[in-house]
Amino acid sequence: xxxxxxxxxxxxxxxxxxxxxxxxxxxxxxxxxxxxxxxxxxxxxxxxxxxxxxxxxxxxxxxxxxxxxxxxxxxxxxxxxxxxxxxxxxxxxxxxxxxxxxxxxxxxxxxxxxxxxxxxxxxxxxxxxxxxxxxxxxxxxxxxxxxxxxxxxxxxxxxxxxxxxxxxxxxx
Amino acid sequence: xxxxxxxxxxxxxxxxxxxxxxxxxxxxxxxxxxxxxxxxxxxxxxxxxxxxxxxxxxxxxxxxxxxxxxxxxxxxxxxxxxxxxxxxxxxxxxxxxxxxxxxxxxxxxxxxxxxxxxxxxxxxxxxxxxxxxxxxxxxxxxxxxxxxxxxxxxxxxxxxxxxxxxxxxxxxxxxxxxxxx
Numbered sequence: 633x634x635x636x637x638x639x640x641x642x643x644x645x646x647x648x649x650x651x652x653x654x655x656x657x658x659x660x661x662x663x664x665x666x667x668x669x670x671x672x673x674x675x676x677x678x679x680x681x682x683x684x685x686x687x688x689x690x691x692x693x694x695x696x697x698x699x700x701x702x703x704x705x706x707x708x709x710x711x712x713x714x715x716x717x718x719x720x721x722x723x724x725x726x727x728x729x730x731x732x733x734x735x736x737x738x739x740x741x742x743x744x745x746x747x748x749x750x751x752x753x754x755x756x757x758x759x760x761x762x763x764x765x766x767x768x769x770x771x772x773x774x775x776x777x778x779x780x781x782x783x784x785x786x787x788x789x790x791x792x793x794x795x796x797x798x799x800x801x802x803x804x
Numbered sequence: 805x806x807x808x809x810x811x812x813x814x815x816x817x818x819x820x821x822x823x824x825x826x827x828x829x830x831x832x833x834x835x836x837x838x839x840x841x842x843x844x845x846x847x848x849x850x851x852x853x854x855x856x857x858x859x860x861x862x863x864x865x866x867x868x869x870x871x872x873x874x875x876x877x878x879x880x881x882x883x884x885x886x887x888x889x890x891x892x893x894x895x896x897x898x899x900x901x902x903x904x905x906x907x908x909x910x911x912x913x914x915x916x917x918x919x920x921x922x923x924x925x926x927x928x929x930x931x932x933x934x935x936x937x938x939x940x941x942x943x944x945x946x947x948x949x950x951x952x953x954x955x956x957x958x959x960x961x962x963x964x965x966x967x968x969x970x971x972x973x974x975x976x977x978x979x980x981x982x983x984x985x
Contacts, residue, residue, distance in 0.1 A: 656947060698880070701880075726880075728919060732880075
């Protein structure tokens, strides 16, 4: 091995081990949400469709989000939304609070549209989340925002498959 | 041919130093990230209003003249609850020596009261709404994490701030150093 490379590799390994891994992350780095416009035609049962916004959370190792404390609000409120669809999550048993479902690593939450026609435009999903760094500390409820654009011509229920634009495609 | 040996040796030493530092860090007290700047005056700290278990308005200024240990916490925050039995012990040990603990939670008052009864908390547990974490943030808790503990001198000035759990022995030592007792 190149001696300089050997030196650098060994030094970096040492420095990485010495880094303050215990320093708590900013909540926006520990819990990173992103939004995607989704539509899917289910093959199970034939005709059901799934339209709405997927919020994907990437959660840093050693951190978790409380499932039942997540709140979502889409702004402007002209976009009619159904109740959020959250996976069951993992259960932790707290001696005082009892059993609480949590999310680790990665989770996708579906926010369904509640109308067959949605207004194109730019929307912001406002989230209030709550979570903890395992055994160390917790984050009081913190606000987050993710934006997405609904392109012109986007149709939800009953639209023929060919009429659906690709998510993220520019407005026509 | 052997010219790489000194470089590898230095690199190995650096790696060993890193491992040593890492091990030292693992054995140290719970992480205490540097708090942000205090952006609130002693007068504002003392006049901030919260509610006690009976719904009566309370202010930290009622304990003027004592060293205050103000602990921001919540019933849903497991690390917060883990450190509180240590606070109960320290409150007993220090109550005759001019030290007063106060817990403040942005939480459901009924849950706060139930927790206080269940764990036999021997110091006031107050609650409030957004003003709780607002004060915590202005006291240097820029990430808004819990637990957060602030030590105030008898005039309400900030002496020390701890983000994350406050180890019982460490807090005991700090109180000894602050009070000289």
